[in-house]
Amino acid sequence: MESLRSMLFELQAGGYLPDMFQYGFLINGLVAALMIGPLLGGMGSLVVIKRLAFFSEAVGHAALTGIAIGILLGEPASHPFAALFGFCLIFALLLHWVKSRTSVPYDALVGVFLAVAIATGAALLLYVARKVNVHILENVLFGSILTVQDSDLAILAVVSGICILAMLLFGNNALVATLNPELARVSEIPVRLYDYIFVVLIALITVAAVKIAGAILVGAMLLIPATTARLVTRNVMQFFWCNILISTSCSLAGILLPMAFDLPVPSGASIVLLASLGFVLAVGYNRMRMFM
Amino acid sequence: MGPSISLNNVSLTLAGNRVLDPISVELAAGQLHMLVGPNGAGKTSLLKSLLGLMPHGGEINRHWPDPNGKGLNAVRMPAYIPQQSQFDVVLPVTIEDYMSAIISPRPLFFRQSAKVRHQVAELLEQLGLGDKAGLQLGQLSGGERQRLMFAQALFRQSSLWFLDEPMTGLDTEGQTLITDLIGQFRDKRHTLVMVHHDMAFVRRHADNVLIINAGLEAMGPPQLVLVTGTGVSEVA
Secondary structure, three states: OHHHHHHHHHHHHOOOOOHHHHOHHHHHHHHHHHHHHHHHHHHHHHHHHOOOHHHHHHHHHHHHHHHHHHHHOOOOOOOOHHHHHHHHHHHHHHHHHHHOOOOOOHHHHHHHHHHHHHHHHHHHHHHHOOOOOHHHHHHHHHOOHHHOOHHHHHHHHHHHHHHHHHHHHHHHHHHHHHHOHHHHHHOOOOHHHHHHHHHHHHHHHHHHOHHHHOOOOHHHHHHHHHHHHHHHOOOHHHHHHHHHHHHHHHHHHHHHHHHHOOOOOOHHHHHHHHHHHHHHHHHHHHHHHHHO | OOOEEEEEEEEEEEOOEEEEEEEEEEEOOOOEEEEEOOOOOOHHHHHHHHHOOOOOEEEEEEEOOOOOOOHHHHOOOOEEEOOOOOOOOOOOOEHHHHHHHHHOOOOOOOOOOHHHHHHHHHHHHHOOOHHHOOOEHHHOOHHHHHHHHHHHHHHOOOOEEEEEOOOOOOOHHHHHHHHHHHHHHHHOOOEEEEEOOOHHHHHHHOOEEEEEOOOEEEEEOHHHHEOOOOOHHHEO
16 A cells, blocks of 8 residues: 555656645545445445345444444444444344344334434444544544545455455355245255345445445445446346446545545545435436436 | 155144145156145145245155266256246346356356357247347246246256246246146156146146145046036035
8 A cells, every 4th residue: 555655646746646646545545435336336236136225224324333332342433343343243133133033024124223223323422422532433424534544445455355255156146046035945045144144244344334435324325326227227237337337436536526626525425425416317317218 | 757755744834824734645756746726725835845945844755766866867956936926127137137147157247158148048049038038027027927937947957846826927829838848847757746727737737636725635636636627626
């Protein structure tokens, strides 16, 4: 990373890059965006196909409680990763486990879990806010490129590697299991195991993307680019790559634009707003196509 | 040749309600066994129990004619045609994607090899879906979905088939196609277990009929079990 930063500093000093490239945190943020974009885009495809958008949103919101618990247990307020991952994982696994053992409709069940997680998080955060600088909490909740360190990039790289490996090894079987679970079981595809692997990956992604997208908005970035791509594509290959393109370009632009125009907007918020704009444009394009 | 299937005291209870009273029968290898009975009689539940998809009481065992055999006979994974498959209407998954995902381990976000594409095209052509490979799953009619289910099942090259009302939604041409396929499987002595409501079809094609109504009411060749007429009320 150091050599990349030095190279870009030199290019900026030589006038080849805009002034904002003199800041190391921007370069860290852009590298993070280049990893987060494909990660959220790729996994978002499966989130939408598996109809788990609300679930991933709930896991993202559970991060609120995870962060509060981490700080209470003495983890650094800027990166309480152990508690964040631990709580998100327990939340996601418990939700999935209860789902398979109750007849309550899934959306209602996720709603109950989401409400409990937010209420617990809100109660704990009010207490935690007295102990730490509230801006640090804002950074974790809504994302900030100022806080991205080399260790965060390393975590992102590892999580990205795990997700790519999982997609390469199980992607097709996971799709078949999603589209027709009974047929998949007959074909000896371990449907339940894939579900649990997916749940763990969502928890991992939430932790890895927390610095840039923010704990609260990670779920949105899994959902919005994929929903947009679904509107404008016709097959899985188009859907997957279009999703990654949207997600990555929104992540990069969400970091660069506030810097370029000196806007005091958290990176998570700007990324999600840009993705939402893309969604609105896709809806409009889709409507136009229907009348053409 | 397909296996024989033995059921030993197989029963099914769902949410405290007895769906099937204990059944103990032997389904002979290489035959077409047809499950008939009124709606809600437990036919589909029994079929799913045979597939291992439902938690049931008792024992179900498959006995393969060549336990250590290799080649086609060693393909032990059953082929299954579910009653009616539903797919998300706006999901960007085409028929070709779906078949490729079943056939190939190569992730769908990469271009599939020529061999896989050829295999998919061949299977779809066989089921009369050759010109519909680019259609999304949600755009398929009931009959087309049923043909797709047969296409994916054919890939398995199984000699054990479980079919749950396979003619549902099929037009006359589709029904003829599937009837011919079932005839080919019988010629190859595959074991087939099929839920079906068309008594004329049952009379014409079944080797063995099981009349199910919350349990096994009767079993035997159609000419003995179904005496006359078109309904299961006329059981011998």
